Amino acid sequence: MRLFGGERMTNIMERVGFSDEAPIESGLVTKSLERAQSKVEAHNYEIRKHVLEYDDVMNKQREVIYGDRRAILRGTFDSREFMLQTLEAKVDNVVQGNAPENAHPAEWDLEEMLNELELIFPVKQSVAVSDLEKKDREEIRRLLQAKAVEAYEAKETEVTPEILRLVEQRYLLLPIIDRMWVDHLYVMDHLKSGIGLRGFGQIDPRVEYEKEAYEIFEDLKSNIADEAIKGVFRVVIEQGPPDEMQGGTGPMLTPVPTLPTGEMLPTPAAPTRDRNIRTNRDDEEPAKPVHRDSRKVGRNELCPCGSGKKYKKCHGAAA
Numbered sequence: 001m002r003l004f005g006g007e008r009m010t011n012i013m014e015r016v017g018f019s020d021e022a023p024i025e026s027g028l029v030t031k032s033l034e035r036a037q038s039k040v041e042a043h044n045y046e047i048r049k050h051v052l053e054y055d056d057v058m059n060k061q062r063e064v065i066y067g068d069r070r071a072i073l074r075g076t077f078d079s080r081e082f083m084l085q086t087l088e089a090k091v092d093n094v095v096q097g098n099a100p101e102n103a104h105p106a107e108w109d110l111e112e113m114l115n116e117l118e119l120i121f122p123v124k125q126s127v128a129v130s131d132l133e134k135k136d137r138e139e140i141r142r143l144l145q146a147k148a149v150e151a152y153e154a155k156e157t158e159v160t161p162e163i164l165r166l167v168e169q170r171y172l173l174l175p176i177i178d179r180m181w182v183d184h185l186y187v188m189d190h191l192k193s194g195i196g197l198r199g200f201g202q203i204d205p206r207v208e209y210e211k212e213a214y215e216i217f218e219d220l221k222s223n224i225a226d227e228a229i230k231g232v233f234r235v236v237i238e239q240g241p242p243d244e245m246q247g248g249t250g251p252m253l254t255p256v257p258t259l260p261t262g263e264m265l266p267t268p269a270a271p272t273r274d275r276n277i278r279t280n281r282d283d284e285e286p287a288k289p290v291h292r293d294s295r296k297v298g299r300n301e302l303c304p305c306g307s308g309k310k311y312k313k314c315h316g317a318a319a
Contacts (some may be wrong), residue, residue: 003181014050015276018161025135038085043199046210048319054192054195054206054209056175057210057213058188058213061213064217065177068173068177069174069177069178072170072173073174075169077169077173079165079168079169079173080156080161080165080168082173082189082225082227082228083152083228083232084149084152086225086226086228086229087120087121087145087148087149087152087229088145090117090120090148090226090227090229091117091141091144091145091148092141094113094116094117094144095113095137095140095141095144097112097116098112098113098116098280099113099137099140101137105136105137106138109130110129110132110140112186113132113140113144114127114128114129114132117148119230120148120226120229120230120233121147121148121151121152121229121231121233122151123144123147123148123151125145126150127143127144127147131143141174151233152232155232155233157233158237159235159237163237164232164235165262167232167235168228168232172226172227172231172232173228176228176231178226180220180223180227181220184216184217184220187216187263188213191209191212191213191216192209195208195209195212201282202275236241256305297316298311298312299311299312299316300312303315303316
């Protein structure tokens with residue numbers, strides 16, 4: 001009644017002092033209730049009508065994510081170009097955040113700029129704050145962009161391009177996309193379940209859903225790229241023992257099983273097994289059956305002790 005009955009009905013209810021337990025028998029109030037009920041039903045219908053429109057938004061996001069996954073599985077995804085674009089975007093964001101265009105160079109936080117980039121790639125090995133102090137904003141951006149590319153190419157040379165492509169696509173991007181996409185679905189379900197309430201504030205729920213869904217999806221793509229590029233610079237390839245079949249040493253790469261969908265997941269290394277392992281079961285003698293020397297006494301027979309009682313009431317009572 002307070003939401004849909006109108007201002008006049010709200011004033012009447014407050015003036016009369018209706019409580020939730022008091023029965024309403026007034027004809028005027030009854031008609032107001034009917035009108036309010038009609039408005040509620042119309043509002044709920046609008047909410048249900050937008051369900052398909054909400055699904056269309058999710059389908060567009062699903063097509064983007066599934067398209068990237070299929071490209072990775074088919075080997076058509078250019079992960080190198082993706083990583084370089086991610087590095088460029090991260091450098092631009094860090095420079096913009098710590099050296100805004102409308103700020104005086106004395107207000108730039110160059111140390112924090114390097115600290116943030118250090119979380120992504122090892123920039124402090126080749127760049128110091130003193131190297132940036134005498135440069136303008138664009139020169140700083142170009143320098144950091146070049147250092148980012150150098151760091152990536154150094155990692156590529158270290159582990160070889162073939163192995164780095166494999167790690168980027170199968171061991172970084174695929175698991176990250178799958179994990180974050182599941183979390184994204186929970187967020188979108190939560191958004192959809194409560195977006196209809198925006199209608200009470202005279203706001204179109206569909207427009208609000210599309211706007212917020214776009215922002216959440218952009219955050220999802222940014223988080224995927226951010227975690228993937230950080231993982232690239234933490235890749236370490238260890239040399240294992242000589243391979244008995246092929247000879248020599250090589251990178252320790254564990255075979256990766258393929259799921260029915262074609263997705264490949266990393267598996268932990270199988271534990272080493274000693275073929276000579278044995279237990280103490282062989283040390284124990286097998287159990288032998290118990291043989292009685294005397295005949296088994298029936299429960300209703302006389303007890304062998306000579307008491308004259310039945311066995312079940314004498315020594316057999318305990319059994």
